Amino acid sequence: MTQHVLFIVTNAAVIGPQNRKTGFFFAEVAHPFDVLDKAGIAVEFSSPAGGWTPYDAYDEKDPAQKEFFESKAFRRLNRSRKLSEVDAADYDAILVPGGLGPMVDIQRNAAVQNAVLRAWSTGKLVTAVCHGPCALLGVELGDGTPFVRGKRLTSFSKKEEYDYARDDVPYELEDAFKAEGAEYSSGPNWEPHVVVDGRLITGQNPASAGPLAKELVAALKKLA
Numbered sequence: 001m002t003q004h005v006l007f008i009v010t011n012a013a014v015i016g017p018q019n020r021k022t023g024f025f026f027a028e029v030a031h032p033f034d035v036l037d038k039a040g041i042a043v044e045f046s047s048p049a050g051g052w053t054p055y056d057a058y059d060e061k062d063p064a065q066k067e068f069f070e071s072k073a074f075r076r077l078n079r080s081r082k083l084s085e086v087d088a089a090d091y092d093a094i095l096v097p098g099g100l101g102p103m104v105d106i107q108r109n110a111a112v113q114n115a116v117l118r119a120w121s122t123g124k125l126v127t128a129v130c131h132g133p134c135a136l137l138g139v140e141l142g143d144g145t146p147f148v149r150g151k152r153l154t155s156f157s158k159k160e161e162y163d164y165a166r167d168d169v170p171y172e173l174e175d176a177f178k179a180e181g182a183e184y185s186s187g188p189n190w191e192p193h194v195v196v197d198g199r200l201i202t203g204q205n206p207a208s209a210g211p212l213a214k215e216l217v218a219a220l221k222k223l224a
Contacts, residue, residue, distance in 0.1 A: 010101030016168030023054030035213035050082030098130025149181030
């Protein structure tokens, strides 16, 4: 039986007071897709608005990115399903890639929060990388407890943001997670760091996207 993963990708093309060009970080979709596809796991794409998904930081010298850019999957991504019309419970996992775009339209988005809660409450895997974990903020369990409270996780760190987009993002993810009671950790800047806490798998930065997908494949095999 084929397993299915739902990517939840940003529609935001600009961010911040300087209207910085953004979107999803290309490697954070291409690398997980490559790992999942080679493992025989089907991927479907959704976004808050549906349709076109702008991207940032495409590197044609990276074989996985070039292959994805030229694939039918990339064409499907740009006709992404509107998230509010998708039931996360129909998938074995959700994955929220980063880039700065999610800090515009993924964070504290009601449809995204509903997808996270729906996936979690039906026993599915919830995964996110870099700025993608912003999808977890503001999600509350049935008793009002923050979803992330007491959970071990990571995301793009304050140290990384300092040199990258400090003036463009509305807040620091690391601070926001700590404020909601998460057990946040990070590794060295731009180095792979993945945290697995049961069905929650998070990655710190673009270098963590492929390793996160490998952890996701391992977790899916246990569920199969």
